[in-house]
Amino acid sequence: MNWRSLIPLLHKEFLLEFRQRYAISGIVLYVFSMVFVVYIASIRVTPPVWNVLFWLIVLFASINAVVKSFVQESGARQLYYYQLADPVVLLLAKIIYNTLLLFVLSTLAFAAYSLVAGNPVKDWPLFGLVLVLGSLGFSIAFTFIASIAAKANNSATLMAILSFPVILPILLTLVRLSSIALRLIQDTSYTRDILNLLAIDVILITLTFVLFPFIWKD
């Protein structure tokens, strides 16, 4: 496996995003619209509701952000990349890029959401860690599912129905950890939850590497 191509591929992802600024602007606008909708729809946001709504916003924003990672480039151009670099390295570059993108997006969502709905976070280091772990887990699962969904014609529908069940263990653990960070539940043994989350990530990324060679070949 040729790992040296990882850096140029990552560079390519950033460059692509920078040149097609309307895509990322669209996602950011999407996040702000959702935050605003939540603000209008709910008069008073209590911390438990805050927690759930926040993760729903991040979830929907993440799906929309990641789904484009395979559909934005034409099939012919992707085939060209697969000849230049190892497909698995290409996928890894996309996962790393999406992790960063999702982290930025969830931080933005958090900032906007705190502005309109208040900020009940008590344990800042834990909440930051949850955001990082959430971006990582969402990125791995969604990037892989996007690579499957992009092959079909109805990719937006498929993306949603394929990824929701798969993401659920991650999402439930995230909501739980974040409610600990909000001091909604008292639990000092949350390291086990973090380990669970990392274990799920390891399972998913291993499978991603094993299975991706069967996806890209058409």
Add this chain to the structure above:
Amino acid sequence: MWWKTLSVVLIIYALLAGLLVPLKSGIQRVEPAYARTKQDVSIRFYGYNTFFAKPAAEPLRVWLYADENNALAARQIRPVNDTILEAVFTMPENLPGGKQSVYLNAIIDHPEAGAALLPAAVELRQDTGMVAMALDPAWMANPVQKLHVQTGFSFPYQNVIYESIRNTYFHVPMWFVLLFLFSASVWYSVKYLRQPLPENDRHAAAYAEAGLLFGVLGLVTGMVWANYTWGKPWSNDIKQLMTAVALLIYLAYFILRRSFDEYEKGARLAAVYNIFAFASLVPLLYIVPRMFASLHPGATGNPAFGSQDLDNTMRAVFYPAIIGWTLLGFWVANLRIRYQRLHDKVMDLEG
């Protein structure tokens, strides 16, 4: 074929034995459930599957049991009918360990039906006034001993569950079958990726379909059971939710299969998703339920079926039932594979 016959035989056995074998005797409740020391109390015991009025070789014996060393025997016993028994107790002067209140377990020993127990049946409270320092000798006068054990083929009696314990042979095996069928489906998906033959894909799809069927059956039998024991069919129990999600995964799998114009492409991507989904089923069914409280037995820390929930007579029906239902599941899948093979031949997909 022999295994189809075996499956029919085992399921008929599970149905007959599971539904016809009686429960052991049990105590449903007692009245009054409260007494004070130094009282003469007549307590009514309401039995289940009991034969209080039936003449037996030895007399009935009744105790209120505090702990290993301390128990009170009934002074006088009078069966009202087969399911109601009246026993008169002379409550002692004081309680073991100088406590203010103890919960006593009720034990009724019948020479043929065996011993029946109701935990924490009666609360005995210390009466006000002077209390003797030494423990009343009545506690040690008639220790619980020589209990009879019912030797016939019968299922354990458990409060709350009662007759619905029989659902163990129908609800629990569904999850075993589901896991076996989904494992077989993944196995054929891996095989398909290594060797893309339509036959492997047919197997993977058929096992997933049969697994889905048994998942729905498991959910429905569970809801029937929950209606009796938890009070309503759906309590948002974590295992119910996770099962519903697991079924959603496989529904998505079928939609993915049909989303492509080319057969080969759909089969390949569905195989990939099948493996991916099965791997995420493991955290769904084994990791997540451990993080949340559940109403299921053995819920704290261990979502699996506890070994202490089964006795030997139940095992004699439970294990054959698992084998029978598993074989039936593979039979259903097998029919589906054969149908699909003929269908593909007619549609000329194999050329």
